[in-house]
Amino acid sequence: MQNKPVDSALHVLKGAAQKVLNTPITTSVYSEGPKGRLTLECSKAPTEQELKEIENLANKKIEEDAEIKTFDIDRKDAELKYAKRIYDKFEVPAHITNLKICMIENWNINCCNGVHYERTGEIGHIKILKHRFRAGRNELEISFEVHNNA
Secondary structure, X not given: OOOHHHXXXXXXXXXXXXXXXXXXXXXXXEEEOOEEEEEEEOOOOOOHHHHHHHHHHHHHHHHHOOEOEEEEEEHHHHHHHHHHHXXXXXXXXXXXXXXXXXXXXXXXXXXXXXXXXXXXXXXXEEEEEEEEEEOOOOEEEEEEEXXXXX
8 A cells, every 4th residue: 555645544543443442453444545444353333432533532632743654673673672563464474584664653553564654744634425234243333535735
């Protein structure tokens, strides 16, 4: 994924969803143009209030203009330092020994080969467009759009 606004926004949105819904595992991400989709493991459908809270928290993090750090790190060192929280549902293949990490301090950390802004303030604004909860899969899809001034 080479979509700087949306890839950066995915990390901000995931951090907000983790805080509101306690959903640490991402099962997939998607982006096309200014739109993206974040799919998370989730055991219950969110309320409209929870979705508003996710959107509000994400946009507050953007307003903070927090640093988005990206760095390469040896896989063993990363796993010792950050444990499994750097991985999503499907871990990086075992033969990959160097990881690219994207981190927003005290918010979100993940392995990610995407391109990212240096600060959350560059993202602009996140608008949640719709969501779909799939009880049979215990998954929540959050579709969103990035309104970027760049």
